Amino acid sequence: xxxxxxxxxxxxxxxxxxxxxxxxxxxxxxxxxxxxxxxxxxxxxxxxxxxxxxxxxxxxxxxxxxxxxxxxxxxxxxxxxxxxxxxxxxxxxxxxxxxxxxxxxxxxxxxxxxxxxxxxxxxxxxxxxxxxxxxxxxxxxxxxxxxxxxxxxxxxxxxxxxxxxxxxxxxxxxxxxxxxxxxxxxxxxxxxxxxxxxxxxxxxxxxxxxxxxxxxxxxxxxxxxxxxxxxxxxxxxxxxxxxxxxxxxxxxxxxxxxxxxxxxxxxxxxxxxxxxxxxxxxxxxxxxxxxxxxxxxxxxxxxxxxxxxxxxxxxxxxxxxxxxxxxxxxxxxxxxxxxxxxxxxxxxxxxxxxxxxxxxxxxxxxxxxxxxxxxxxxxxxxxxxxxxx
Numbered sequence: 169x170x171x172x173x174x175x176x177x178x179x180x181x182x183x184x185x186x187x188x189x190x191x192x193x194x195x196x197x198x199x200x201x202x203x204x205x206x207x208x209x210x211x212x213x214x215x216x217x218x219x220x221x222x223x224x225x226x227x228x229x230x231x232x233x234x235x236x237x238x239x240x241x242x243x244x245x246x247x248x249x250x251x252x253x254x255x256x257x258x259x260x261x262x263x264x265x266x267x268x269x270x271x272x273x274x275x276x277x278x279x280x281x282x283x284x285x286x287x288x289x290x291x292x293x294x295x296x297x298x299x300x301x302x303x304x305x306x307x308x309x310x311x312x313x314x315x316x317x318x319x320x321x322x323x324x325x326x327x328x329x330x331x332x333x334x335x336x337x338x339x340x341x342x343x344x345x346x347x348x349x350x351x352x353x354x355x356x357x358x359x360x361x362x363x364x365x366x367x368x369x370x371x372x373x374x375x376x377x378x379x380x381x382x383x384x385x386x387x388x389x390x391x392x393x394x395x396x397x398x399x400x401x402x403x404x405x406x407x408x409x410x411x412x413x414x415x416x417x418x419x420x421x422x423x424x425x426x427x428x429x430x431x432x433x434x435x436x437x438x439x440x441x442x443x444x445x446x447x448x449x450x451x452x453x454x455x456x457x458x459x460x461x462x463x464x465x466x467x468x469x470x471x472x473x474x475x476x477x478x479x480x481x482x483x484x485x486x487x488x489x490x491x492x493x494x495x496x497x498x499x500x501x502x503x504x505x506x507x508x509x510x511x512x513x514x515x516x517x518x519x520x521x522x523x524x525x526x527x528x529x530x531x532x533x534x535x536x537x538x539x540x541x542x543x544x545x546x547x548x549x550x551x552x553x554x555x556x557x
Contacts, residue, residue: 298354363392501525
């Protein structure tokens with residue numbers, strides 16, 4: 169997604185030309201992680217206004233598409249079930265998460281088809297899907313890793329809202345959102361880019377940098393999305409507001425209104441942060457993806473930047489600068505795979521050592537918790553394609 173701030177534009181120009189200054193990023197991270205409220209606790213958001221409660225959808229959820237889910241797993245997933253993740257992902261829960269991921273893709277395809285046919289989209293299936301996900305919070309933990317394994321080559325604006333949703337729901341859980349709030353946030357995520365379905369294909373599928381004119385066309389999608397959802401204004405006012413504002417930024421450099429701070433609804437702030445992360449970590453026709461590590465650095469380096477420092481802190485605590493499954497090189501030149509994170513020390517995750525300093529796979533893999541090791545530190549991230557299997 170093209171963003172209003174400098175982050176994405178700067179990323180496109182600098183990728184492959186200069187490395188990000190890790191020391192400044194880490195300094196900024198240390199400052200962010202120390203953010204506290206006046207009483208020393210994590211900040212909690214205000215509840216939605218009393219009148220902003222959604223009506224209960226009466227339409228049934230998406231019909232059974234278990235076969236699609238099975239095919240999706242066989243085609244797209246290469247889950248390493250032997251990896252000692254911090255949370256034990258049992259096969260049944262993982263399969264349930266994969267099924268819901270497939271249902272979400274089905275929902276988004278149906279929404280797109282309706283918009284393209286100039287019909288009002290049926291959002292009840294999406295509503296029911298989100299309710300199912302948030303009714304079992306552990307599914308969010310199972311589902312988010314799927315977003316790291318699925319490259320967006322099947323249609324960016326089908327999978328991107330789903331990935332953003334799982335990211336945002338993790339933040340919602342962190343903030344102790346009620347079930348109702350989680351459902352609202354999840355639905356807003358799924359429909360954030362509904363306006364993109366009316367952008368011409370020659371812009372969406374363009375390879376290479378977008379022109380200013382093309383960027384201008386894309387920047388109209390929040391308003392288009394709001395207009396497409398007008399029929400839901402009475403029952404879901406928070407939905408239209410979030411869709412319209414999800415590209416506004418804390419420092420006022422967003423669009424379409426250029427509002428800032430408390431003028432932006434909290435759902436829109438969360439969506440904007442997660443959407444930016446997803447945009448950087450997945451390739452699109454006009455730009456290649458950043459490594460997750462570098463994307464995190466981009467987000468944390470900005471001062472007086474586009475995102476709320478408190479939300480950014482919670483984002484880092486939930487997703488960490490070294491995502492589970494990523495590879496890192498330690499200061500002893502050994503390469504390992506991140507298998508768990510330490511919320512209070514995001515720079516010191518749990519590492520499964522796999523390759524020695526000479527590039528040879530270790531005969532016996534070893535797990536090191538860097539939070540309990542005063543000698544080893546992470547030197548840099550390692551692209552997955554550099555790991556010999």
